[in-house]
Amino acid sequence: MMSKLLRARALLPWLVAMFACACNALAAEQVCKTTTLKNPALTLAEMYALADGHAKAWKSDAVPVGISTTSLGLLQPNGSSAAWHLLFYSEAAKSHVAIETYRGMLSCFADPGSAGRIPDLKPDFARDGARLYAIAKEHGAALLADGYGVMLGSAAAPGSRHATWNINYYKEGARDGGLLVLVDANTGTFEKAIK
Secondary structure, eight states: HHHHHHHHHHHHHHHHHHHHHHHHHSSSSSEEEEEEEESEEHHHHHHHHHHHHHHHHHHTTTTEEEEBBBTBBOOOTTTTEOOOOOOOHHHHTTTEEEEEEETTTTEEEEEESSSSSSOOTTTTTTOOHHHHHHHHHHHHHHHHHHHHHHEEEEOOOOOOEEEEEEEEOTTTTSSSOOEEEEEEEEOOOEEEOEE
């Protein structure tokens, strides 16, 4: 009897955590039907066009907050990725929507609250993923030769909201590559490499 009580007590934190996760999942609003993509590895420009359409259908005032690849879909030389994660924010709704691709599936879920600092992205900001990969290769050729891949993410500088593409290098089971390459997200020009 006592061992059953101890086992039940040991499971309690796990059950509380699972309940909290389930409640958070229930709070998210699905804003587009989960669909299978014809092309499971979209380029940056294709992904942004698709996500922007879904975000504007969700809330017409939606603006991009974050655009990134994930470790499950590193940026490829042609500027594509199999796993994109984009966040848009609606000031009118005080909510954000995450639009993601993974394994050829697209999903969109909205949650209340901020999505973070909004970058100062111009309407024609740089979306040439192949060019960004070329910049990553130019500055991190040794890391790529050592088996690292390219991760891409947008960022907004504190204060100015200056928009950058942040290029990092990732390798499964290894520390990050120790190099961050910054590219102006509006012009697509190299800014600096930080080691």
